[in-house]
Amino acid sequence: MDQGQPNSAPKEPFGLDEPQAPHPPALTDNERLLAGLSYLSQLVVPAVMPVILLLTDEAKKSDFVRFHAIHGLALFVATVIYELAAVIIFVIIGAIAPALACLTWILFVAPVAVLIYYGVRAFQGRRDDIPWLTKFL
Numbered sequence: 698m699d700q701g702q703p704n705s706a707p708k709e710p711f712g713l714d715e716p717q718a719p720h721p722p723a724l725t726d727n728e729r730l731l732a733g734l735s736y737l738s739q740l741v742v743p744a745v746m747p748v749i750l751l752l753t754d755e756a757k758k759s760d761f762v763r764f765h766a767i768h769g770l771a772l773f774v775a776t777v778i779y780e781l782a783a784v785i786i787f788v789i790i791g792a793i794a795p796a797l798a799c800l801t802w803i804l805f806v807a808p809v810a811v812l813i814y815y816g817v818r819a820f821q822g823r824r825d826d827i828p829w830l831t832k833f834l
Contacts, residue, residue, distance in 0.1 A: 724822045728759050735762075735769030736816035740809060744773045765819045771830055772815065776808040 731750055738746035750756050750766040757763070783804040791798035818825050826832075 724761055728755075728761050729820055729822050731755060731759075731762050732765035733816045733820035735765045736772065736812045736819060739769065739773055739776075739812055744770060747773070761822075761824065764824055767834060768815070768827060768830070771834055772812065772827060775830060776812075779808060780805065 735747045735750060747766040747770040750762055751770070755762050756766055783801075786804060787798065787801050790801050815825065815827065
């Protein structure tokens with residue numbers, strides 16, 4: 698031991714002895730419910746719930762609710778753009794091969810599956826990134 702230095706506890710390798718960041722506060726059931734409804738409510742009344750959440754104090758208090766309200770609103774905009782493109786594809790396929798037009802209805806159902814997936818993940822308390830959309834936001 699070096700004579701000039703005071704006796705101190707040995708350092709842990711890889712910085713394990715450094716203080717850890719505090720865990721984020723546990724999510725309440727209300728926060729998870731509102732975050733999930735940001736997506737799932739759009740199946741009934743599009744864009745209303747995320748806008749209401751962004752205008753209330755709940756989004757100011759909870760970063761989790763604000764995150765999902767913004768993503769829910771952005772997903773609504775992306776869904777509108779997608780549905781317009783799906784209509785164009787449906788019309789083109791219907792004009793070229795009318796028999797295939799009966800199969801293209803699946804294009805219109807795809808956004809419903811995406812909204813349900815992210816709504817369920819928000820109910821579980823997860824904060825998932827939506828590919829391409831999260832980076833854009």
